[in-house]
Amino acid sequence: MVTLTPLEAELLEVAGSVPDPELPVVTLRELGVVRAVHVRDADAVEVELTPTYTGCPAVEAMSVDIERALHAHGVREVSVRTVLSPAWSTDDISAEGRRKLREFGIAPPRVREAAEPVGITLGPTRTRGVDMGAALEPIRCPHCGSADTELLSRFSSTACKALRRCLACREPFDHFKEL
Template sequence: MVTTTTAVEEELRRLAGSVPDPELPVLTLEELGVLRAVHVHGGGKVEVELTPTYTGCPALETMSLDIERVLHEHGVREVVVRTVLAPAWSTDDISDEGRRKLREFGIAPPRARQREASGPVAVELGPTRKVTGSPEPDGPVRCPYCGSAETELLSRFSSTACKALRRCLDCREPFDHFKEL
């Protein structure tokens, strides 16, 4: 089944997509890749589909309320935000613009990965410090400040569950790394 998007739906998606992420306000929901679709139904009812970064994401309620507020401010009377869990969100859904903004904000963006279209995702736990001569599976985590690939993991969790805390071994600055999912 092929669905077409109307000009009204495109405009409403632009508005909903412009909402900043509550945990990473440097990114919009569109750039983060969690906004999946906007549909206009009979009677002016608008349905917005969101996929959280992970099932227990505490920011989902705030995202939904912010989308409802923005659409109400633009004349939409009835807004329903629906959580869609499949396909699951992955860091591959972050736009190039979102990755650029993360880097400029001082957060190392997730590394690009070669991923199977479907199926389980392997999670590997390894040493915290890169051993010279042993490459990381997805490539080095580069420092967002100086660009060095010489970094170490300080903590697997940082200010949010989606991020790890790392330190650059060259410039010595600590930084968040948005983990690959």
């Protein structure tokens, strides 16, 4: 475990408080993409940012927003470095981030038992009970809580989400896919 100086902890909080440009209901810290802040000298910091997936189009906007927030906090020189290893995982989303996604109408990614690869199974799209025999909870509707949902499209408004519909209340909703 890396020990942060009080200044690094403060700057990490500032950088992490930036809203995600695609999901402004959650902060970059809650999403788990701001990994570290390193103080390089009296007026320079480097922020490590891990995108949700390689090629994420929001990385540039996130970087600019982090720079803006740290400049406003009094840091003169800010560099944001994209770090791809270790890769981001939906396991990195905080409990608060998951709660905010659900309240916003997006089914958060399911919590996995262990940090293992997420298998992809092609087949029926309904998710009554346990999804496709996997050890994951069913995808619940963020509107009514029903586990009786179906996949409409493996991709939604962003590549990180799938489009689903609840078969109980008939409302469509995004599901933040497990990665």
